[in-house]
Amino acid sequence: MGSASDRLPRKDRSDIQRMIADIVDGAGKLEIWGTFAWDEIQNRYRRSVFGLAWIGLSFILFVAAISIFFGAFAELDSGAFVSYVAIGFAAYQFLIANVVDGCHVFARAAGWVKSSNLPYSVYVYKGVSRALFPFFIHLFIALLILPFFGWRPNGNALFAIPALLLFTLTAVPLQFLLGLLAARWRDVGHLVQAISRIFFFTSPVLWVYAETTGIRRDLADFNPMTHFIAILRDPLLGVSPSAYHWGLSLSWLVCISIVAVLVGGAMRRRLPFWV
Amino acid sequence: MAALSDVSLALKSGDRLGIVGNNGSGKTTLLRVIAGLIPPDRGSVRSEGRINNLINLNLGVQSQATGHQNITLKGLACGASRKQIEEKRDEIAAFSELEGFLDLPVETYSAGMRMRLSFAIATAFDPDILALDEWLGTGDQTFRKKTTKRMRSFVDSASILVLASHSPELIRQNCNKALWLEKGRIRMLSDPDAVLNAYADEDDPLR
Structure with a gap:
């Protein structure tokens, strides 16, 4: 069957089934969203002298500044704090990029949504791969420089691989959901923008989760980012994976996926009228 | 508010359908539904083959x-x-x-x-199926000659054509079926001459 008919409804399909078919069909169009994402990455850094190196440079600048300034507030020794910040910040950046960019995932592709019969998830996969690219550069740079700060990974580090998989799996329904909501209600974009600043300070990047108590600990636990950051960072710092953080992260993935499919089933067909 | 209702039709390979109707009668909406850009609220669209649309080129x-x-x-x-x-x-x-x-x-x-x-x-x-909103011609005089020729061969290569147009000549030249839409409903579906004559008669203020 031709690609063009993928988004055409069939009598025997419910809206929910069409939403799921959209996600599945879009994943198969790797060549399209891969090309889209790569073009966007290149265009973003075109005509700058350092080009793509800026992704790494801005990361190093941030980690260096935070380590010098906030390192004094933490009980961790300074070398360990650098590792803590570097990996935590990389994880946080990826998560928040998916939240913030997710709100624009369809709005920015408005011309395509209106004129092409590609599955809508193509634009979501494009957005997620565009966010993965700097994420992997950040992680790569972190792994490159951290040995100089006394970082010695152990076997637990392998648990970072399923964590990365979970990050990616969560990003897809998250962007689809936020993209639909923000296309329908423009306020969602503004709300998320406002909340993203709160997320930054309530996520364990600048401060150490293990050192928090009382209401600060409760707030941190309430923030889903805490658990996602933990499942990636803990094993890389040599700590064995925690069932608590993994359980909560997986629960968030399930919740977001269910809500995304339900909302997508109800709202997806109106998308071309909203963007 | 429904842009289209009770529109049922089937096209097979070799069919070239012209759509006529006043502004706001639902011509472009029908094209967009056929091209798979918007799903119908009720009913279904089934198609086989690659569909392309030239509804808004700049998007x-x-x-x-x-x-x-x-x-x-x-x-x-x-x-x-x-x-x-x-x-x-x-x-x-x-x-x-x-x-x-x-x-x-x-x-x-x-x-x-x-x-x-x-x-x-x-x-x-x-494409196998082409949804076309008015004939495309663009550019300066010399370029327009080229586009006319290219458009011709592009349209001819599609096995199914759906063309919405206000130009009776264009539909007579290109189509072997015609559909007259009125307020989102099928007013007439027949061969191009019959539909275009009926449509012209209705519009004629001297009738």
Whole structure:
């Protein structure tokens, strides 16, 4: 069957089934969203002298500044704090990029949504791969420089691989959901923008989760980012994976996926009228 | 508010359907539904084969990306393979007369250059089913001659054509079926002469 008919409804399909078919069909169009994402990455850094190196440079600048300034507030020794910040910040950046960019995932592709019969998830996969690219550069740079700060990974580090998989799996329904909501209600974009600043300070990047108590600990636990950051960072710092953080992260993935499919089933067909 | 209701029709290979009707009668909406751009609230659309639409040419142009990148993206979105795109690339460059500019971002192009590029890409990859909103002609006088010829062969290569137009001649020339839409409903579905005559009679104030 031709690609063009993928988004055409069939009598025997419910809206929910069409939403799921959209996600599945879009994943198969790797060549399209891969090309889209790569073009966007290149265009973003075109005509700058350092080009793509800026992704790494801005990361190093941030980690260096935070380590010098906030390192004094933490009980961790300074070398360990650098590792803590570097990996935590990389994880946080990826998560928040998916939240913030997710709100624009369809709005920015408005011309395509209106004129092409590609599955809508193509634009979501494009957005997620565009966010993965700097994420992997950040992680790569972190792994490159951290040995100089006394970082010695152990076997637990392998648990970072399923964590990365979970990050990616969560990003897809998250962007689809936020993209639909923000296309329908423009306020969602503004709300998320406002909340993203709160997320930054309530996520364990600048401060150490293990050192928090009382209401600060409760707030941190309430923030889903805490658990996602933990499942990636803990094993890389040599700590064995925690069932608590993994359980909560997986629960968030399930919740977001269910809500995304339900909302997508109800709202997806109106998308071309909203963007 | 329903833009279309009770519209049922079937087209098979070789069919060329012309759609007539006053402004707001639902012609473009029907094209968009057929092309799979918007799903119907009730009922269904089934199709086999690659569908392409020339409803709004300028949508989906990535102005940050270069001309070459736009050729690739549009080609992939049309369902063409990498190999097919590479085969067409030189031909698109030659037809749009943009050789030498295709490595520049589209945002640096003049409006005319953009239009030539959009047109050349849109007509490069032959679909099985083509949804067309008015006949496309673009550019200065010499370019228009080229577009007319290219449009002709592009339209002829599709196995099913759906053309919405206000021009009776265009529909007589291109179509073997015609549909008259009125307020979103089928007023008449028959051969082009019968439909166009009935439509013209209705519009005639001297009748």
